[in-house]
Each structure stands twice: as C-alpha cells, then as structure tokens.
Amino acid sequence: MSHAEGKEPEVYFQYEDIDQQQDTYMVGMWSFMAQELLFFGAVFIIYMLYRVAYLEEFMILSNKLNWQLGGLNTMILLASSYFVARAVHRAQTGEMNRQVGWLWATIGCALGFCVVKFFEYKEKIGHGLFPNERFYEGYSHMAADGYTANPDIARLFYSLYFTITGLHALHVIIGIIIFGILIRLIKKKSKLITDFIPTEMCGLYWHFVDLVWIFLYPLFYLIPQ
Amino acid sequence: MSADQVKETEKNYLNADHTIKSWLLTTDHKRIAFLYLLSVSFFFFLGSVAAAMIRIELTAPRGWLLSNDVFNKTFSAHGILMVFFFLIPAIPAVMGNFLLPLMIGARDLAFPRLNLVSWYLYMVGGILVLAAMVMGGVDAGWTFYTPLSSSYSSTPISLALVGIFLNGFSSIFTGVNFIATIHKMRAPGMTWFRLPLYVWSHYSTSLIIILGTPVVAMALLLVVLERATGVGIYSPEIGGDPVLFQHLFWFYSHPAVYIMILPAMGIQSEMIACFSRRPVFGYSFVAFSSMAIAVLGFLVWGHHMFISSQSLYLGVIFSLLTFLVAIPSAVKVFNWSVTLYKGSIQFTTPMMYVLAFIGLFVIGGLTGLYLGSLHTDVHLTGTYFIVAHFHYVMVGGTVTAFMGGLHFWWPKITGKMYSEFWGRLSALLVFVGFNVTFFPQFIVGYLGMPRRYHLYHFAPEWQIYHILSTAGSTILGIGFLLPAIYLTHSWFKGKKASQNPWGAKGLEWTHAASPPITENFDKMPIVTEGAYAYNAEADAAEALREMEAAGKLDATPEGEDWWNKMDESKDDEKEAIH
Ligand code: HEM
Numbered sequence: 164m165s166h167a168e169g170k171e172p173e174v175y176f177q178y179e180d181i182d183q184q185q186d187t188y189m190v191g192m193w194s195f196m197a198q199e200l201l202f203f204g205a206v207f208i209i210y211m212l213y214r215v216a217y218l219e220e221f222m223i224l225s226n227k228l229n230w231q232l233g234g235l236n237t238m239i240l241l242a243s244s245y246f247v248a249r250a251v252h253r254a255q256t257g258e259m260n261r262q263v264g265w266l267w268a269t270i271g272c273a274l275g276f277c278v279v280k281f282f283e284y285k286e287k288i289g290h291g292l293f294p295n296e297r298f299y300e301g302y303s304h305m306a307a308d309g310y311t312a313n314p315d316i317a318r319l320f321y322s323l324y325f326t327i328t329g330l331h332a333l334h335v336i337i338g339i340i341i342f343g344i345l346i347r348l349i350k351k352k353s354k355l356i357t358d359f360i361p362t363e364m365c366g367l368y369w370h371f372v373d374l375v376w377i378f379l380y381p382l383f384y385l386i387p388q
Numbered sequence: 389m390s391a392d393q394v395k396e397t398e399k400n401y402l403n404a405d406h407t408i409k410s411w412l413l414t415t416d417h418k419r420i421a422f423l424y425l426l427s428v429s430f431f432f433f434l435g436s437v438a439a440a441m442i443r444i445e446l447t448a449p450r451g452w453l454l455s456n457d458v459f460n461k462t463f464s465a466h467g468i469l470m471v472f473f474f475l476i477p478a479i480p481a482v483m484g485n486f487l488l489p490l491m492i493g494a495r496d497l498a499f500p501r502l503n504l505v506s507w508y509l510y511m512v513g514g515i516l517v518l519a520a521m522v523m524g525g526v527d528a529g530w531t532f533y534t535p536l537s538s539s540y541s542s543t544p545i546s547l548a549l550v551g552i553f554l555n556g557f558s559s560i561f562t563g564v565n566f567i568a569t570i571h572k573m574r575a576p577g578m579t580w581f582r583l584p585l586y587v588w589s590h591y592s593t594s595l596i597i598i599l600g601t602p603v604v605a606m607a608l609l610l611v612v613l614e615r616a617t618g619v620g621i622y623s624p625e626i627g628g629d630p631v632l633f634q635h636l637f638w639f640y641s642h643p644a645v646y647i648m649i650l651p652a653m654g655i656q657s658e659m660i661a662c663f664s665r666r667p668v669f670g671y672s673f674v675a676f677s678s679m680a681i682a683v684l685g686f687l688v689w690g691h692h693m694f695i696s697s698q699s700l701y702l703g704v705i706f707s708l709l710t711f712l713v714a715i716p717s718a719v720k721v722f723n724w725s726v727t728l729y730k731g732s733i734q735f736t737t738p739m740m741y742v743l744a745f746i747g748l749f750v751i752g753g754l755t756g757l758y759l760g761s762l763h764t765d766v767h768l769t770g771t772y773f774i775v776a777h778f779h780y781v782m783v784g785g786t787v788t789a790f791m792g793g794l795h796f797w798w799p800k801i802t803g804k805m806y807s808e809f810w811g812r813l814s815a816l817l818v819f820v821g822f823n824v825t826f827f828p829q830f831i832v833g834y835l836g837m838p839r840r841y842h843l844y845h846f847a848p849e850w851q852i853y854h855i856l857s858t859a860g861s862t863i864l865g866i867g868f869l870l871p872a873i874y875l876t877h878s879w880f881k882g883k884k885a886s887q888n889p890w891g892a893k894g895l896e897w898t899h900a901a902s903p904p905i906t907e908n909f910d911k912m913p914i915v916t917e918g919a920y921a922y923n924a925e926a927d928a929a930e931a932l933r934e935m936e937a938a939g940k941l942d943a944t945p946e947g948e949d950w951w952n953k954m955d956e957s958k959d960d961e962k963e964a965i966h
C-alpha cells in the first residue's frame with residue numbers, strides 16, 4: 164500500500180509490525196462478524212419456523228407487503244455496497260479525499276434506505292397494523308383489501324416483520340453513525356486512522372448489513388409471489 | 389538476594405501509576421483483570437448472600453424467613469448473579485485477561501481499548517441488574533422461561549434483561565479479543581502445539597462465546613420487546629410458541645456451561661503439570677477434547693427440554709448426543725489422572741484444589757449422565773437432583789478451579805506469597821463444606837424434593853437433608869471467606885514472591901517478573917520448546933550443576949531443597965520395594 168499523504172501507519176505498542184497489526188484487526192473483525200451472523204441467524208430461524216407452521220397465512224400477508232419499496236431499497240443498498248467497496252479501494256491506495264467522497268455516497272444511500280423504510284412503516288402503522296394490543300381494530304378494517312388471514316397469525320406476522328426489519332434498520336443507522344465518525348476522524352487527521360484498516364473494517368460491517376437485507380427481502384416480500 | 393532488592397524498586401504494572409483515573413481508564417490487560425477480580429468478587433458475594441437466605445429458609449418445612457414471593461426473587465437473584473455475573477466472566481475475564489498475553493509472549497491483548505469497553509459493559513449490565521433487584525426484584529429464575537417472563541410476571545424483568553444483554557456483549561468482546569490474540573499475537577516459536585493447554589481452553593471457550601451469546605442475546609431481546617411494546621414473538625395467544633424461547637435459551641446456555649467449565653479445565657492442566665512435575669499426558673488429546681466439547685456442546689441443548697413437548701425422537705437424539713459430549717470430558721479426567729500417576733506430587737494449596745476438582749467434577753459429570761438418559765431424567769428433572777448436579781460441576785468444578793488458579797497465580801498477580809497453612813485449611817473447608825452441602829441434595833432430590841420450592845411440609849422427613857445442607861453451606865461459606873481475608877492480608881504483609889516460586893514452566897513464570905512490568909517482558913521471549921517441559925530428574929541435575937559452579941557443594945546444604953527431598957523419597961520407595 165502506498166501512503167500518498169506521507170503518513171506512516173502507526174503501529175500500536177502491542178504489535179511487532181504493521182502487518183501483524185493489520186492481520187490482527189481483520190481476524191478480530193471477522194470474529195465479530197461471526198457473532199453478527201448468529202445474532203441475525205436467531206431471528207431468521209424463528210421466521211422460518213413460523214413460516215413453515217403458518218404457511219398459508221404468511222403467503223397472504225407477504226403479498227400485502229410493498230415489494231416495490233422493498234425492491235427500491237434493495238437497489239439502494241446494492242449501490243451503497245459498491246460505493247463502500249470503492250471507498251476501501253481508495254483507502255488502500257491512500258487517496259483520502261476520494262475515499263471520503265465514496266463514504267459520503269454510502270451514507271447518502273443509507274439515508275435513502277431509511278427514508279424509504281420510514282414511508283413503508285408509516286403506511287403500515289397508518290393502517291393500524293402495528294402488532295400491539297390495538298392491532299385487531301386496524302386489521303379488521305383491512306379485510307376488504309384482501310387482508311384475510313387469521314388476525315392472530317397476522318399479528319404474529321407483523322411482529323416478525325417489524326422486529327426483524329427494524330433490527331436491520333437499526334444496523335443501517337449504526338452504519339451511518341460509524342461512517343460519520345470515520346469521515347470526521349479522517350478529516351481531523353486523527354492518529355486513530357493511519358492506514359486503510361478502519362475503513363476496511365467498516366466496509367466489512369456494511370457488506371454484512373447489506374447481505375442481511377439480501378436475504379430479508381426475498382424472505383418477506385418475494386417468495387410468496 | 390540483591391537481585392530481589394533491585395527488583396523491589398522497579399516499576400511494575402501495579403505501581404506504574406497510582407491515580408484512580410489511571411485505573412479506571414487503563415488499557416493494560418493486567419489492570420483490567422484486576423478490576424474484573426474486584427467486580428466478580430463483589431457479585432459473588434451478593435450471590436452468596438442470596439444463597440445463604442435460601443439455605444436458612446429451607447431449614448424448616450414450612451419456611452420461616454421469606455414469603456413465597458420473596459423466595460422466588462431470592463433464588464432468581466442468586467442464579468442471575470452467579471451465572472451471568474460470576475461463573476461466565478470469572479475465569480476468562482480475570483485469569484484469562486491477565487494470563488493470555490503473558491502465556492503466549494505478547495505485550496497485551498490484541499485490542500486493549502475493547503478490553504476496557506468490555507469491563508464497562510459488564511459493570512453497566514451489573515448495575516442495571518442490581519437496580520432491578522432494588523426496585524423489587526425479578527422472579528422468573530435465571531432461565532427466564534416464557535410466558536412467565538414475558539406476560540405473567542409484573543417485576544422489572546426488562547431492566548434485568550437489558551443488563552444481561554449488555555453483559556453478553558461484554559463477553560462477546562472478550563471472546564473476539566481472545567481469538568484475535570491467540571491467532572496473531574503469539575511469540576516467535578510459540579506454535580499452536582506449544583501453547584499451554586490453558587490457552588487452548590480459552591480458544592474453544594471464545595468460539596463458544598461468539599457463536600452462542602448472540603443467540604441468547606436475541607432471545608432475551610425479544611422478551612424485552614414483548615414486555616415493552618406488546619410485539620409478541622413467543623406469545624401463545626397469537627400462535628407464538630413459548631417453547632421456542634427455551635430452545636434459543638438452551639442453544640446458548642448449554643454451551644455456556646462449557647464457557648464455565650473449559651477454562652476451569654485449562655487451569656487444572658497448568659496446575660497438575662506444575663505440581664506433579666510432569667508434562668500433561670496426551671497433550672493433543674486434551675487440546676482437541678476442548679475443541680470437541682466446543683462443537684458437540686452446541687448439539688445437546690434439547691436435554692434440558694425432555695419433558696417440554698419436544699418430540700420423543702428428538703429426545704432420543706439429544707440423549708445420544710449428550711452421552712457423546714461426556715466423552716471428551718472424560719478424556720481430560722483420564723489424562724490428568726495419568727499425569728498424576730508416578731508424578732512427584734506436591735500438596736500445595738493449588739494442588740489441593742486440583743484434587744478437589746477432579747473428585748467433584750467426576751461426580752457432577754456422572755450424574756449428568758443420569759440426567760442425559762431419557763427415562764431417568766423424567767423422574768429427576770425439576771428436582772434437587774438437578775440442583776446438586778449443576779452445583780457439583782459449577783461450584784465443584786469452576787469455582788474450585790478459580791480458587792486454585794487464584795492461589796497459583798497470586799504470586800504473579802501481586803508479587804506476594806500467601807500463607808500455605810491458611811490456604812490448605814481453606815481448600816479443605818471448601819471440599820468438606822461443599823460435599824456436606826450438596827451431597828444430601830442428590831438424595832432429597834431423588835426422593836422427590838422439587839427445585840425452586842420453599843415448602844416441603846408434605847414430606848417433613850426431608851428436613852434432615854436440608855439441615856445438613858445448610859450446615860455444610862456454613863462451612864463452605866467460611867472456606868470462601870478465609871481466602872478473602874488471608875489473600876488481602878498477604879497483599880500488604882505477605883512475603884515477597886520470587887519470579888518463579890513454584891519452579892513452573894510457562895512464559896509467565898520464566899520470562900516475566902512478579903508482578904510483571906507494564907509491557908510484560910523486558911525482552912520479548914523466543915520459544916524453543918513445548919509447554920510443560922517438566923522433568924524432575926533434569927531439574928535435580930541442573931541444580932547440582934549450579935551448586936557445583938557456585939562452589940556450594942561442600943558448604944553445609946542450605947536446607948533441603950525440594951528436589952533433594954524428592955530424590956530421597958524415591959530412594960525410600962526403592963528400598964521399600966526390595
Ligand atoms: C458430563 C457432562 C454433563 C452432562 C452429561 C450433563 C447433563 C445435564 C442434563 C441432561 C441436564 C438437564 C437436566 C434437566 O433439567 O432435566 C443438566 C442440567 C444442568 N447442567 Fe449439566 N451436564 C454435564 C456437565 C455440566 C457442566 C460442566 C455444567 C456447568 C459447568 C453443567 C451445568 C448444568 C446446569 C446449570 C443445569 C441446570 C440448568 C437449569 O435447569 O437451571 N452441566 N445437565
């Protein structure tokens with residue numbers, strides 16, 4: 164890697180050299196990703212089990228989700244993954260300015276995702292479909308629109324929908340914060356960031372968030388079509 | 389002697405800086421270990437107070453101290469504090485934190501700041517749980533089964549769960565840190581198969597931590613969501629399955645028992661090798677048995693749910709797998725026994741704990757097999773037999789090893805020697821007190837005493853077992869209190885420890901001062917031999933050579949050194965045989 168801006172990467176005292184430091188950070192980040200995988204794995208399993216148990220009701224309800232908005236969000240996230248990959252590349256070649264540009268593009272996508280998600284939630288909640296005790300009232304008004312599934316199961320379905328996509332959205336928001344901090348530290352020329360590793364770690368996280376959505380989208384919105 | 393005096397004025401990690409801030413913001417793994425030592429001891433103490441209340445209550449068939457409600461909250465507090473805030477973090481976060489970098493020849497863990505963050509998460513989690521207890525206490529047991537925990541309990545369960553959730557991430561960060569450290573920070577020459585077995589045990593433990601903890605974190609988070617917003621994933625009213633929670637919970641919590649026991653087994657291996665002066669028999673078997681436990685441990689959770697509506701066929705498979713996971717545990721016990729056989733055993737305090745561990749763990753493990761067989765478990769589940777089983781493994785195993793390890797490494801941690809007399813006495817008290825406390829529980833459980841009950845007036849003949857148990861727990865309590873006193877005393881008044889008072893192998897003894905300097909080593913070690921290069925005869929020959937070189941051979945023997953004694957006893961043995 165070159166260091167265009169003449170900054171030597173700092174080697175922390177516990178490491179022998181920069182290679183060891185960089186390798187170690189990546190091992191740590193991958194271990195953390197393993198934990199993230201299991202974290203989401205748990206809710207995926209829960210969703211699959213209930214889906215198998217209540218297949219027909221879930222099909223009806225899945226069809227009522229807004230696959231266009233979901234699809235839009237999929238495109239947005241795919242684009243953001245490309246942008247973040249560019250950012251990591253620029254970090255590796257040491258071109259800080261361009262790197263920051265790509266990071267801003269990533270943040271832009273993430274914000275776009277949140278806006279779309281907001282409208283999606285707003286629509287559902289507006290119809291009274293937030294799955295707490297008051298769910299049944301709102302749901303009963305929707306029967307004419309084809310919401311014909313059993314109301315209890317529907318509440319379970321929406322519980323899963325809001326919980327799982329909500330957790331994912333939370334990860335997106337955390338991603339925005341992380342990238343924001345990263346940009347700020349780069350701008351301040353902080354000594355925490357003297358090589359490409361922090362960017363690469365954030366990128367890894369972001370790809371993961373993206374990947375979760377790549378599975379969520381078909382599971383919730385597409386398969387029943 | 390003079391070398392020792394010079395050392396005294398030297399800097400070490402303890403006197404490097406004295407301000408409170410330097411402790412609270414430290415990133416030195418040894419100081420963080422020390423913070424953890426104080427905090428886990430604190431939670432252990434609180435958990436013990438709850439245990440004492442339970443034991444006092446149970447001395448009378450109708451109870452006499454606590455109401456039903458308070459009794460539920462007391463055993464819940466006991467379980468939560470002991471499992472999540474003592475047993476799981478104790479060995480990794482205290483001993484592991486202190487020793488891993490020293491044992492593999494690194495200056496610190498891979499991520500020192502993350503290490504500090506994990507201590508803060510632990511403390512915040514602990515404070516939230518204590519807050520929940522002050523606000524009236526939680527009553528759903530340490531297992532938080534739904535729907536009791538999600539819909540029916542009106543106690544501040546969400547707060548406690550958030551505390552446990554944060555604590556889970558504290559564990560995860562420790563696990564991530566250890567994995568990266570073991571992979572990448574080993575000194576030159578420290579190959580995987582030269583690692584002390586303690587390090588292997590932490591490697592497998594960390595794998596369990598990062599793969600299991602997120603699942604329970606999610607399971608608990610969903611309970612919090614259900615309580616807070618009514619979004620119920622386990623709620624049977626809307627077609628949810630409350631037993632699903634049990635599956636997720638035990639998917640973590642069975643492996644979690646190995647988070648507790650594997651590091652304890654690692655400590656065992658270190659101490660056995662040192663105090664029988666022999667390499668651990670079958671090193672690679674012991675190392676791989678840790679990995680086997682880590683993998684198989686994820687496949688047996690259903691044995692906690694034999695009577696939970698799980699299908700019979702599933703039960704049979706889980707039962708079979710449970711028997712399989714007992715094999716690697718047994719491998720370790722056999723290998724330790726073979727190591728002891730013909731070893732030159734020294735009955736120091738840590739060795740007393742080693743022997744106590746072996747005895748107690750064997751009983752705990754074998755009774756586990758009773759519980760792993762479907763037909764016997766149906767009778768025994770939900771009784772005091774279970775309580776006795778897991779206390780034999782968790783107290784008899786984990787806590788015993790923790791105490792042993794604390795004594796073993798105390799000279800390294802503090803630079804002071806504790807009193808052997810008091811040490812051995814307390815080890816004896818723990819062993820005796822423990823058995824008197826928990827053995828009667830096997831019997832009363834077999835007779836049918838349900839766990840988590842405080843009334844047994846329908847069978848007053850059980851009282852004798854409960855009284856025995858309470859009496860034993862008093863002895864046990866003294867056994868744990870004594871070390872708190874004499875260890876603290878030795879900190880201030882103890883004899884100064886030399887760098888390697890046990891003549892042990894391992895970089896922490898051979899290359900680091902007692903207590904170590906902040907950077908751990910003056911000169912980074914280079915490793916040229918495997919762990920446990922103990923060799924009693926070579927030790928003696930070396931000593932002889934040294935004495936010759938120093939011209940000391942003719943001088944009056946300066947006391948009998950241990951190897952002389954040992955040689956003599958060998959001679960005696962030979963004579964006795966002839
Ligand atoms: C040889 C290995 C072991 C076997 C075969 C085994 C088997 C079992 C079984 C089948 C149960 C469920 C009983 C029931 O609820 O009906 C159980 C409970 C339990 N075991 Fe073990 N066990 C073993 C080792 C351990 C170890 C090493 C620990 C901890 C360090 C441990 C801690 C526990 C705990 C805490 C429970 C009860 C959990 C609860 O319901 O609150 N076990 N064991």
Ligand SMILES: [Cu+2]
Nearest residue numbers: 642689691692
């Ligand atoms: Cu188990």
